[in-house]
Amino acid sequence: MLRFAATGSFLMTVADFCGISVSSAQMIVHKVTAAIAALHTKFIKFPNKSNDILKSKAKNFNLSGFPRVIGAIDCIHIRIKSYGGEDGEIYRNRKGFFSINVQAIVDSSLKILDLVAHWPGSTHDATIFNNSFIKMRLENGEFGNGVLLGDSGYPSLPFLLTPLQNPQTAAETLYNEAQIRTRSMVERAFGILGKQFPVLTLGSRFRTPENTLPLITACVVLFNITRSNEEDVKDINVDAYNNIERELHQNLTENEREYFIHNYFQRLL
Template sequence: MEIINVENDNSARNRMILRRCNYFELLNDRQFQSRFRLTKLQFEEILQKIEPILRQRQRKDEIAPVIQLLVAIRFYATGCFLQVAADFCGISSKSAQLIVHRISPAIADLFNQYISLPKTDEELMRTTKDNFLIAGMIRVIGAIDCVHVRIRSYGGEDAELWRNRKGFFSLNVQCVVNSHLEIMDLVVRWPGSTHDSTIFANSRLKHRFDHFECGNGILLGDRGYANHRYLITPLANPTTPAEILYNEAHIRTRNMVERCFGIWGRTFAVLTIGSRFTTPERTINVIFATAVLYNIIRRDKKTARAGMQNYLQIPEVFSPPTEDERQFLINNYFEREKSTYSTPEQQIAPNGGGFSG
């Protein structure tokens, strides 16, 4: 970045002009990815989708869309002050602020293209098979949990609604994650004081499962949720070999949501450092935007495990809709599978790793 000082005889101070840098052209792919988290191909994919929107509102002398996207992603990746992101690309801090609040909703609008639950029977079968490969848990569509994204207090009479049980201000964000650590569903609107089960009870996700839109698939949740037909939780005190085996499979499979939180937060540090925006809408747009970018990165990192699906036979255990799904699985599936389980010491505890779970 080149800095040009311009002397002004009529002023007591000098003007500093920053030469704009197009890092997409200056850096090779490895250097670009280390600074912006995305590869150049992934960056071009996003740019092609949002450029028409940006050009509709662009003035003749406005900053080029490629520079705008670079500024926004650099801000997401580092969580830095807008002045730092502005200096990095050679623009003013005011321009950086306007750009971030213009780019974030544009990327967030791509939500439905990159974040969705399985829509067809084939997609549903592929997802449950991938999840089965983790620890032998059948019919699992995904793991559900909430994570706290740190914010600055918005003030006003309702300011304390945003303070969570850990004592800091946050948005409580609900996610559903699959075995590839991709986000399949996202709810971003609840203040930090809201309990996880309340968010789920008022979500469109619950409505979809209530109306059997995901077949006989199930979600895995922690003990913060109520045990339900389609959302099963671990046992508090497993005693029999079948119950211990169920808990192990549940914990190991549900761990994918904790791993997702850890990687998502490390990839886009703005989530861990916390936003300094003055309204929740601006923070919400940034969270959605980083989720879209995160899923693009994860999509290109899928492992070769999918190739095993053609040879994998998953046991079919169908329970009546009125049954206690958790107990039914323990009695009719894990009781049968307990011969592969030896001692309780084999139980694997979750690793964790979220930014503020």
């Protein structure tokens, strides 16, 4: 399975390398993929203890000085072969190729904390988020005053901060710069994921979603395992960060983006 995912080669090539039939290679790949994907609850998860959430926010703050960030959210299109049938065209995305639109939330360690990998390529990123379990958890306040950073394709919400389209003031410009630099961690994670598992970028040749979706999840599980072995480059001073957070209000406001601009970034000028 690893050779298949890490090279993006045909099952025939994997079968020849291992000296087995193509049907045997296919059966093994599917079984191993499903077994690895079943580990997603262990390896793809948000920190749930208050101290772990605080440490995560401090690590994300070190990137570009944006407080309270628990992760950056974005979607990536995983190329597939057309499944055909009546619903085949719903997998064609706006760029014209067939894909699964996969939503992921990433932290500064480039680990994927949350994954939604079942929507067809024609689905808009915001639609995936609006129907996701993670949105419900954020609405229920499971992560306190933690926020996500997303691009302009997402709605601006108290717990999801997006960039301003036309910043007018120095504080708004500073907010945008910090937001974009911090949000880049999700783009970097997608880049590394694609290089480690070219099967996701070259395109899955499986003929059904039932075989494709476990492959995506399994690759992310393996990706997170490799990220777990990465050491933090910078020392994290949680106490110093906590002092910064204490200067902000305790709860999220109705317009959190405006609050950040006027009560945090304005003070930095």
